Amino acid sequence: MKLLVTGGTGYIGTHTCVELLDQGHQVVVIDNLSNSKLGALERVATITNKKLGDGQNLIDDLIFHRTDIRDRIALQEIFQSHNIDAVIHFAGLKAVGESVHKPLEYYANNVTGTIILLEEMARANLSTIIFSSTATVYGDPETVPILESFPTGGITNPYARSKLIIEEILKDLHKADPSWKICLLRYFNPVGAHPSGLIGEDPSGIPNNLMPYISQVALGKLEKLKIFGNDYATRDGTGVRDYIHVVDLVKGHLAALDYLHTKKSILSIFNLGTGRGSSVYEMVRAFEQASGKPIPYEVVERRVGDVAEYWASTEYAERVLGWKAQYNLQTMCEDTWRWQQKNIENKKML
Numbered sequence: 001m002k003l004l005v006t007g008g009t010g011y012i013g014t015h016t017c018v019e020l021l022d023q024g025h026q027v028v029v030i031d032n033l034s035n036s037k038l039g040a041l042e043r044v045a046t047i048t049n050k051k052l053g054d055g056q057n058l059i060d061d062l063i064f065h066r067t068d069i070r071d072r073i074a075l076q077e078i079f080q081s082h083n084i085d086a087v088i089h090f091a092g093l094k095a096v097g098e099s100v101h102k103p104l105e106y107y108a109n110n111v112t113g114t115i116i117l118l119e120e121m122a123r124a125n126l127s128t129i130i131f132s133s134t135a136t137v138y139g140d141p142e143t144v145p146i147l148e149s150f151p152t153g154g155i156t157n158p159y160a161r162s163k164l165i166i167e168e169i170l171k172d173l174h175k176a177d178p179s180w181k182i183c184l185l186r187y188f189n190p191v192g193a194h195p196s197g198l199i200g201e202d203p204s205g206i207p208n209n210l211m212p213y214i215s216q217v218a219l220g221k222l223e224k225l226k227i228f229g230n231d232y233a234t235r236d237g238t239g240v241r242d243y244i245h246v247v248d249l250v251k252g253h254l255a256a257l258d259y260l261h262t263k264k265s266i267l268s269i270f271n272l273g274t275g276r277g278s279s280v281y282e283m284v285r286a287f288e289q290a291s292g293k294p295i296p297y298e299v300v301e302r303r304v305g306d307v308a309e310y311w312a313s314t315e316y317a318e319r320v321l322g323w324k325a326q327y328n329l330q331t332m333c334e335d336t337w338r339w340q341q342k343n344i345e346n347k348k349m350l
Contacts, residue, residue, distance in 0.1 A: 001026070002026040002028065002084055003084065003085060004028045004082070004084045004087045005028070005030075006069055007030075007092065008027070008031055008064075009037065010031070010036045010040075012090055012187075015247060017044045017062065018199070018250075019253075019254055021048040021050055026062075027062050028063045029063065030074075030075075031067075035093070043199050045062055055082075063082075065078055070116050072119075075117065076124075079121070085126075086126075087117070087129045088253060088257075089132060091113060091117075092110040092162070093105065093106050093109050096157045099158040099162070106158045111162050111169075114131075118170075127180045131170060132185060134187055135186045135188045135271065137153075137186060138150050141307075141310070144310065145312055145313035147271075167184050167269075171267060181267075182266065182267045182268070183256040183268050185256060186272065187273075188243070188272065191244070192245040192327065192331070192332040192335045192336055193335045194335070195338075200335075206222070211243070211283070212336075215291075215336050215340045219341075224296040228302050230281075232309075235279065238279045239308060240309040241278065242276065243283070244273050245331060248326055252321065258321075259321055270320070273311060275311065277309055289330065290330060
Protein backbone atom coordinates (compact mmCIF):
# COMPACT_ATOMS: atom_id res chain seq x y z
CA MET A 1 0.00 0.00 0.00
CA LYS A 2 0.93 3.64 -0.39
CA LEU A 3 0.49 5.42 2.91
CA LEU A 4 0.46 9.08 3.88
CA VAL A 5 2.06 9.66 7.29
CA THR A 6 1.42 13.12 8.71
CA GLY A 7 3.96 14.29 11.25
CA GLY A 8 6.21 11.55 9.96
CA THR A 9 9.51 13.12 11.04
CA GLY A 10 8.55 13.05 14.75
CA TYR A 11 9.31 10.47 17.42
CA ILE A 12 6.48 8.02 16.75
CA GLY A 13 6.19 8.98 13.09
CA THR A 14 9.77 7.98 12.22
CA HIS A 15 9.47 4.64 13.98
CA THR A 16 6.22 4.01 12.12
CA CYS A 17 7.91 4.78 8.81
CA VAL A 18 10.61 2.20 9.58
CA GLU A 19 8.06 -0.54 10.28
CA LEU A 20 5.95 0.35 7.23
CA LEU A 21 8.96 0.30 4.92
CA ASP A 22 10.18 -2.97 6.40
CA GLN A 23 6.75 -4.44 5.59
CA GLY A 24 7.09 -3.37 1.95
CA HIS A 25 4.78 -0.35 1.99
CA GLN A 26 5.46 2.89 0.15
CA VAL A 27 5.49 5.89 2.51
CA VAL A 28 4.74 9.55 1.79
CA VAL A 29 5.58 11.83 4.74
CA ILE A 30 4.32 15.35 5.30
CA ASP A 31 5.64 17.47 8.14
CA ASN A 32 6.21 21.18 8.71
CA LEU A 33 9.35 20.44 10.78
CA SER A 34 8.19 22.76 13.57
CA ASN A 35 9.27 20.26 16.25
CA SER A 36 11.50 17.86 14.31
CA LYS A 37 14.34 17.69 11.82
CA LEU A 38 14.60 16.18 8.36
CA GLY A 39 17.72 14.37 9.55
CA ALA A 40 15.50 11.97 11.49
CA LEU A 41 13.88 10.84 8.24
CA GLU A 42 17.29 10.48 6.64
CA ARG A 43 18.13 8.05 9.44
CA VAL A 44 14.92 6.15 8.65
CA ALA A 45 16.24 5.80 5.09
CA THR A 46 19.55 4.52 6.47
CA ILE A 47 17.89 1.96 8.76
CA THR A 48 15.66 0.61 5.98
CA ASN A 49 18.21 0.97 3.16
CA LYS A 50 15.81 3.17 1.19
CA LYS A 51 16.27 6.35 -0.80
CA LEU A 52 14.61 9.48 0.60
CA GLY A 53 12.87 11.27 -2.27
CA ASP A 54 11.22 14.67 -2.61
CA GLY A 55 8.18 13.58 -4.61
CA GLN A 56 9.69 14.19 -8.03
CA ASN A 57 10.08 10.45 -8.52
CA LEU A 58 6.74 8.97 -7.51
CA ILE A 59 8.08 5.42 -7.29
CA ASP A 60 10.49 6.16 -4.42
CA ASP A 61 9.69 4.07 -1.35
CA LEU A 62 10.09 7.04 1.03
CA ILE A 63 8.97 10.49 -0.06
CA PHE A 64 9.00 13.72 1.96
CA HIS A 65 6.92 16.86 1.47
CA ARG A 66 7.58 19.79 3.78
CA THR A 67 4.12 21.20 4.35
CA ASP A 68 1.54 21.93 7.02
CA ILE A 69 -1.69 19.94 7.21
CA ARG A 70 -3.54 23.28 7.18
CA ASP A 71 -2.21 24.05 3.69
CA ARG A 72 -5.13 22.96 1.49
CA ILE A 73 -3.39 23.60 -1.80
CA ALA A 74 -0.38 21.52 -0.80
CA LEU A 75 -2.61 18.67 0.40
CA GLN A 76 -4.60 18.74 -2.83
CA GLU A 77 -1.40 18.52 -4.86
CA ILE A 78 -0.12 15.63 -2.77
CA PHE A 79 -3.39 13.68 -3.07
CA GLN A 80 -3.45 14.36 -6.83
CA SER A 81 0.17 13.24 -7.28
CA HIS A 82 0.07 10.14 -5.10
CA ASN A 83 -2.46 7.33 -5.15
CA ILE A 84 -2.76 7.15 -1.36
CA ASP A 85 -4.49 4.10 0.17
CA ALA A 86 -4.68 5.26 3.81
CA VAL A 87 -3.56 8.02 6.16
CA ILE A 88 -1.79 7.61 9.51
CA HIS A 89 -2.26 10.92 11.28
CA PHE A 90 0.35 11.99 13.85
CA ALA A 91 0.73 15.68 12.99
CA GLY A 92 -0.05 17.89 15.98
CA LEU A 93 1.39 19.87 18.84
CA LYS A 94 1.70 17.74 21.98
CA ALA A 95 3.26 19.56 24.95
CA VAL A 96 0.73 19.60 27.79
CA GLY A 97 2.21 22.58 29.61
CA GLU A 98 2.62 24.64 26.47
CA SER A 99 -0.98 23.96 25.48
CA VAL A 100 -2.19 25.63 28.68
CA HIS A 101 -0.40 28.83 27.70
CA LYS A 102 -1.14 28.62 23.96
CA PRO A 103 -4.63 27.10 23.66
CA LEU A 104 -5.54 28.85 20.40
CA GLU A 105 -2.36 27.59 18.73
CA TYR A 106 -3.15 24.05 19.82
CA TYR A 107 -6.76 24.12 18.66
CA ALA A 108 -5.80 25.79 15.37
CA ASN A 109 -3.04 23.30 14.64
CA ASN A 110 -4.55 20.09 15.99
CA VAL A 111 -8.29 20.50 15.45
CA THR A 112 -8.46 22.83 12.44
CA GLY A 113 -5.56 21.00 10.82
CA THR A 114 -7.35 17.67 11.16
CA ILE A 115 -10.58 19.07 9.73
CA ILE A 116 -8.73 20.37 6.68
CA LEU A 117 -6.95 17.02 6.28
CA LEU A 118 -10.28 15.15 6.44
CA GLU A 119 -11.93 17.51 3.96
CA GLU A 120 -9.11 17.02 1.48
CA MET A 121 -9.16 13.26 2.01
CA ALA A 122 -12.88 13.30 1.17
CA ARG A 123 -12.20 15.42 -1.90
CA ALA A 124 -9.69 12.78 -3.00
CA ASN A 125 -12.15 9.92 -2.32
CA LEU A 126 -9.89 8.62 0.44
CA SER A 127 -11.67 7.42 3.58
CA THR A 128 -9.25 5.29 5.62
CA ILE A 129 -7.46 6.90 8.57
CA ILE A 130 -5.64 5.85 11.74
CA PHE A 131 -5.62 8.63 14.33
CA SER A 132 -2.94 9.08 16.97
CA SER A 133 -4.91 9.77 20.15
CA THR A 134 -4.03 9.57 23.84
CA ALA A 135 -5.14 7.78 26.98
CA THR A 136 -5.44 11.16 28.68
CA VAL A 137 -8.90 11.44 27.10
CA TYR A 138 -10.05 9.15 29.94
CA GLY A 139 -9.32 11.89 32.50
CA ASP A 140 -9.02 10.47 36.02
CA PRO A 141 -10.56 6.97 35.80
CA GLU A 142 -12.23 5.50 38.86
CA THR A 143 -10.53 2.11 38.42
CA VAL A 144 -7.70 0.41 36.57
CA PRO A 145 -7.01 -1.21 34.20
CA ILE A 146 -8.64 1.22 31.77
CA LEU A 147 -11.07 -0.24 29.23
CA GLU A 148 -11.94 1.36 25.88
CA SER A 149 -15.54 1.57 27.12
CA PHE A 150 -14.61 3.86 30.04
CA PRO A 151 -16.10 7.39 29.86
CA THR A 152 -13.95 10.19 28.51
CA GLY A 153 -13.68 13.76 29.73
CA GLY A 154 -12.58 15.48 32.90
CA ILE A 155 -9.61 16.81 30.93
CA THR A 156 -7.52 19.66 32.35
CA ASN A 157 -5.42 20.86 29.38
CA PRO A 158 -6.01 21.97 25.77
CA TYR A 159 -3.67 19.34 24.30
CA ALA A 160 -5.74 16.41 25.59
CA ARG A 161 -8.97 18.25 24.89
CA SER A 162 -7.92 18.76 21.28
CA LYS A 163 -7.42 15.00 20.94
CA LEU A 164 -10.86 14.31 22.38
CA ILE A 165 -12.47 16.90 20.08
CA ILE A 166 -10.84 15.20 17.09
CA GLU A 167 -12.13 11.81 18.27
CA GLU A 168 -15.65 13.25 18.43
CA ILE A 169 -15.26 14.77 14.96
CA LEU A 170 -14.21 11.39 13.56
CA LYS A 171 -17.14 9.66 15.25
CA ASP A 172 -19.55 12.21 13.79
CA LEU A 173 -17.93 11.86 10.37
CA HIS A 174 -18.36 8.09 10.39
CA LYS A 175 -21.96 8.42 11.54
CA ALA A 176 -22.69 10.81 8.67
CA ASP A 177 -20.79 8.75 6.10
CA PRO A 178 -20.32 5.06 7.06
CA SER A 179 -17.96 4.49 4.12
CA TRP A 180 -15.16 5.85 6.32
CA LYS A 181 -12.82 3.33 7.95
CA ILE A 182 -11.35 4.80 11.12
CA CYS A 183 -9.19 3.59 14.02
CA LEU A 184 -8.67 5.73 17.10
CA LEU A 185 -5.55 4.54 18.89
CA ARG A 186 -5.24 5.72 22.48
CA TYR A 187 -1.60 5.65 23.52
CA PHE A 188 -0.45 5.23 27.07
CA ASN A 189 3.24 6.16 27.66
CA PRO A 190 5.50 5.57 24.63
CA VAL A 191 9.19 5.25 25.53
CA GLY A 192 12.32 3.63 24.16
CA ALA A 193 13.98 3.97 20.78
CA HIS A 194 14.82 1.96 17.69
CA PRO A 195 17.35 -0.81 18.50
CA SER A 196 19.78 0.74 16.00
CA GLY A 197 20.07 3.81 18.22
CA LEU A 198 19.59 6.03 15.15
CA ILE A 199 16.12 7.38 15.97
CA GLY A 200 14.41 8.14 19.27
CA GLU A 201 12.76 10.83 21.35
CA ASP A 202 14.65 14.13 21.38
CA PRO A 203 12.72 16.73 23.38
CA SER A 204 14.01 20.29 23.60
CA GLY A 205 14.59 21.87 27.01
CA ILE A 206 13.72 20.07 30.23
CA PRO A 207 11.67 17.00 29.25
CA ASN A 208 8.05 16.71 30.35
CA ASN A 209 8.11 12.92 30.35
CA LEU A 210 9.85 10.62 32.80
CA MET A 211 12.04 8.44 30.55
CA PRO A 212 13.82 11.25 28.64
CA TYR A 213 14.19 13.14 31.93
CA ILE A 214 15.90 10.16 33.58
CA SER A 215 18.12 9.58 30.55
CA GLN A 216 19.32 13.18 30.56
CA VAL A 217 20.18 12.87 34.25
CA ALA A 218 22.16 9.72 33.42
CA LEU A 219 24.02 11.65 30.71
CA GLY A 220 24.80 14.45 33.14
CA LYS A 221 22.77 17.04 31.23
CA LEU A 222 20.46 17.47 34.22
CA GLU A 223 21.57 17.37 37.83
CA LYS A 224 18.83 15.21 39.28
CA LEU A 225 15.36 13.83 38.71
CA LYS A 226 12.39 15.42 40.41
CA ILE A 227 9.88 12.85 41.65
CA PHE A 228 6.50 14.48 42.12
CA GLY A 229 5.21 12.80 45.26
CA ASN A 230 6.00 9.48 46.93
CA ASP A 231 2.91 9.25 49.12
CA TYR A 232 0.42 7.83 46.62
CA ALA A 233 -1.58 4.71 47.46
CA THR A 234 0.67 2.54 45.27
CA ARG A 235 3.11 -0.29 46.01
CA ASP A 236 6.02 2.10 46.66
CA GLY A 237 4.26 5.45 46.99
CA THR A 238 5.21 6.80 43.54
CA GLY A 239 2.94 7.13 40.53
CA VAL A 240 2.38 4.06 38.36
CA ARG A 241 2.09 4.34 34.57
CA ASP A 242 1.83 2.02 31.59
CA TYR A 243 5.07 2.43 29.61
CA ILE A 244 5.12 0.90 26.13
CA HIS A 245 8.10 0.51 23.83
CA VAL A 246 7.69 2.75 20.78
CA VAL A 247 8.37 -0.20 18.43
CA ASP A 248 5.54 -2.16 20.05
CA LEU A 249 3.35 0.92 19.72
CA VAL A 250 3.92 1.35 16.00
CA LYS A 251 3.39 -2.35 15.38
CA GLY A 252 -0.07 -1.71 16.81
CA HIS A 253 -0.58 0.74 13.93
CA LEU A 254 0.36 -1.91 11.39
CA ALA A 255 -2.11 -4.30 13.01
CA ALA A 256 -4.79 -1.59 12.84
CA LEU A 257 -3.95 -0.97 9.18
CA ASP A 258 -4.39 -4.65 8.36
CA TYR A 259 -7.65 -4.66 10.31
CA LEU A 260 -9.07 -1.69 8.42
CA HIS A 261 -8.06 -3.24 5.12
CA THR A 262 -10.47 -6.12 5.77
CA LYS A 263 -13.47 -3.84 6.49
CA LYS A 264 -15.90 -1.92 4.32
CA SER A 265 -17.00 0.37 7.13
CA ILE A 266 -15.72 0.63 10.69
CA LEU A 267 -14.90 2.97 13.53
CA SER A 268 -12.91 1.23 16.26
CA ILE A 269 -11.08 2.41 19.37
CA PHE A 270 -8.10 0.57 20.81
CA ASN A 271 -5.84 1.11 23.80
CA LEU A 272 -2.16 0.70 23.02
CA GLY A 273 -0.32 -0.18 26.21
CA THR A 274 1.25 -3.18 27.91
CA GLY A 275 -1.51 -3.89 30.41
CA ARG A 276 0.82 -3.43 33.36
CA GLY A 277 2.12 -0.45 35.29
CA SER A 278 5.60 0.54 36.47
CA SER A 279 6.29 3.00 39.27
CA VAL A 280 8.71 5.91 39.13
CA TYR A 281 11.10 4.15 41.50
CA GLU A 282 10.96 1.00 39.37
CA MET A 283 11.77 3.05 36.27
CA VAL A 284 14.73 4.67 38.03
CA ARG A 285 16.15 1.31 39.10
CA ALA A 286 15.67 -0.19 35.62
CA PHE A 287 17.45 2.74 34.00
CA GLU A 288 20.32 2.58 36.48
CA GLN A 289 20.77 -1.08 35.58
CA ALA A 290 20.58 -0.39 31.83
CA SER A 291 22.98 2.57 31.88
CA GLY A 292 25.30 1.66 34.74
CA LYS A 293 24.82 5.23 35.94
CA PRO A 294 23.34 6.42 39.26
CA ILE A 295 20.15 8.49 38.94
CA PRO A 296 20.13 11.09 41.74
CA TYR A 297 16.66 12.34 42.59
CA GLU A 298 14.68 14.41 45.03
CA VAL A 299 11.06 14.00 46.02
CA VAL A 300 9.01 17.18 45.66
CA GLU A 301 5.34 18.06 46.00
CA ARG A 302 2.77 16.27 43.88
CA ARG A 303 1.76 17.94 40.64
CA VAL A 304 -1.81 19.12 40.35
CA GLY A 305 -3.80 16.70 38.20
CA ASP A 306 -1.51 13.69 38.54
CA VAL A 307 -3.25 10.42 39.37
CA ALA A 308 -1.85 7.51 41.37
CA GLU A 309 -2.21 4.62 38.89
CA TYR A 310 -2.89 4.53 35.18
CA TRP A 311 -2.58 1.52 32.92
CA ALA A 312 -4.41 -0.09 30.03
CA SER A 313 -6.59 -3.06 29.53
CA THR A 314 -5.19 -4.53 26.32
CA GLU A 315 -7.59 -7.47 25.98
CA TYR A 316 -9.64 -5.85 23.20
CA ALA A 317 -6.59 -5.02 21.05
CA GLU A 318 -5.20 -8.52 21.59
CA ARG A 319 -8.50 -10.17 20.64
CA VAL A 320 -9.47 -7.99 17.66
CA LEU A 321 -6.12 -6.89 16.24
CA GLY A 322 -4.09 -9.90 17.29
CA TRP A 323 -1.54 -7.44 18.69
CA LYS A 324 0.28 -7.50 22.01
CA ALA A 325 3.26 -5.56 23.34
CA GLN A 326 6.41 -7.68 23.52
CA TYR A 327 9.16 -5.56 25.07
CA ASN A 328 9.75 -5.26 28.82
CA LEU A 329 10.87 -2.26 30.87
CA GLN A 330 14.52 -3.30 30.80
CA THR A 331 14.57 -3.32 26.99
CA MET A 332 12.84 0.08 26.92
CA CYS A 333 15.59 1.50 29.14
CA GLU A 334 18.45 -0.19 27.25
CA ASP A 335 17.20 1.11 23.89
CA THR A 336 16.67 4.60 25.29
CA TRP A 337 20.20 4.66 26.71
CA ARG A 338 21.71 3.46 23.43
CA TRP A 339 19.81 6.20 21.59
CA GLN A 340 20.87 8.90 24.04
CA GLN A 341 24.53 7.97 23.75
CA LYS A 342 24.45 7.79 19.94
CA ASN A 343 22.32 10.91 19.63
CA ILE A 344 25.11 13.01 21.12
CA GLU A 345 27.24 11.95 18.16
CA ASN A 346 24.44 12.05 15.58
CA LYS A 347 23.47 15.64 16.45
CA LYS A 348 26.85 16.78 15.16
CA MET A 349 25.78 15.52 11.72
CA LEU A 350 22.40 17.29 11.61
